[in-house]
Amino acid sequence: MTADQSARPRAGSQRRQGTRPGAGAQPARAAQPARAVVAAALLAAGTLTWAALPMSGASVGARPALIVAVGCAVLSVAQLADHILANRPLSGPRGAAAYVPPVARLWQRILRALRITPWPEGMIIAALAVEALHRSRPWHTAVLGVVLFTWLLATHLAESAARPTVFRPHLPLIAAGLGLLALSVGAAALPSSGLGGIAIWLAALAAIAAVIVAALTLPV
């Protein structure tokens, strides 16, 4: 299992001599990631449901995109659960098999591929595509953004077995981001007849921002 040095121990919580190490703290730590996985799964379901509604008003490609999004969501939750299971206290091998049948080897390769594929990223793209395939509805997209962002945070908490307090330094940035989201929704809700030039500028700014983000993520 894991021990996080960022989590400070409570004052005076000294372990008694002779007791089994870690015996007391284990159940509480094991339950926390499981709750985080459940929360992430519920938020993923909420994100997709909200992005899909109403399905009748969506374009042709919305249904396949939704199917892809649901598949990615299921696999990302499974990936999280697998990550949690891999972090539990475990036992080493009791001896390796001398011969692994080809079917078992193939299955192991498939499992390995499923483990390393970035399913959450696929879900994000597919969910936004579903939203984009609906007609313009700024407030609906804003709510989707909030739910999606909450899901991002919950997923990170689940995979790192961290406490929500790790996001305390992020709060000003999160608040600013949500403010910008509200502003953009307000801008989108304005009548577009007199905003032709501004819309072009906004599009140009968005393109520049995309380039900056891509540059930031390039490996140094």
Added chain:
Amino acid sequence: MVTADPPRQVAVRWRLSGHAGRLVTTALAGLFLAVITRRAEFAGLAAPALLLLAPWQRDRLAAVELSLADGAGPVTEGEQAVLAARITGHRDYSVQARLRPAAWISAGAATLEDDGWIRLPFRVERWGARQVGVLEVVLRDRWRLTEGRLTVSLPRVTCHPLPARLDSLVVLSKLPARLGEHPARTAGEGTEFAGVREFVPGDRQRRINWPATTRRGTLQLNTYAAERAQVVVVLADVSSDVGQAGASSADLAVRGAAGTATAYLGARDRVGLVSYGQRIRWVAPGTGRRQAHRITGLLLTDAGDGVRTDAVTSLPRAALPPSALIMVFSPLLSLSLIETLRELRERGHAVLVIDVLCAEPDPGKGRGRDMADLARRLWRMEQQAIRFSLRELGIPVVHWDGQSSLDEPLAPYSRRVMVTRR
């Protein structure tokens, strides 16, 4: 208080965290859709992710200092042990550590103690010198955008076999003239009452049995049994290892040998060990705690020294004293060992075999099943014949499954002294 090795620098490998990857995807997808669809709300959707990516740090730690506490020491099978590790020089990066166990190691939950040390509890499930595993450490920055990983191989631990329980000892009828704790047949200065005889001048007056004197009319004296020590040589046959790993014949032989040696050393007997593997290695009989360490060391290590396996009977007299009780833990699969046992018995040694064979050949599945069943029956009959022939020679053979105490199979021989006829 932890005794630690000096800290050493361990390089950290950095990469984009999964959280950062998802933020980047959200930002790029939102901005891309904003440009394509000309809908400003998608740019706003990308804003929180963009802002969280803004404090990206490019200066990262190249290495951290890691201290490992050398506190594990020798452990026993199934016993919980703890390794301690401390990571320093990680600035404001959070540290997450876990133990990835090696073979036959069970890892517990790592805990952070008040003194800053990470305790890594583990349990060794099988005897021998074992690698504990690998310590995996993940460093995360304050903004959770990058992850640094480092892995460190943990030191090896020596795991002693879990000694089989043995409370009732098998004692020979003839014991060598060494002071000990087993009552012998001869009269002596022990504490166990042996009988009454007529007083002769020179006897201690305090031992006069007054009721018997009153009945018989002449002075009668209590006599007591002499107390002698026994010489026991434990022969552990590890030449074949059959059965499920962890409960194989070699495992049972080693655990039985360790338990027997512990029990007899506890009774202040002289105990020796003969390890019958690829080569024969031995420890001459001795007493005390140091002898227990010698025996355990011989069971755990294989330095490749020793003599050929057909040379048991030519072992020096010090290793195989003629008056010794030889307790053999063996699956009786080695024909050369069986011949050796016969030879030892013919030379007058008191031999007791504890059969540790708990597995049978697997007949498998498929078309050859009938023939395999037949072969297995023949194999069983051959094994029974081997045990019968040993009993006919006067070598008792008892079976031990490794689960129960050794007292159960040895009960017929531990209730009374074991008489060995030459």
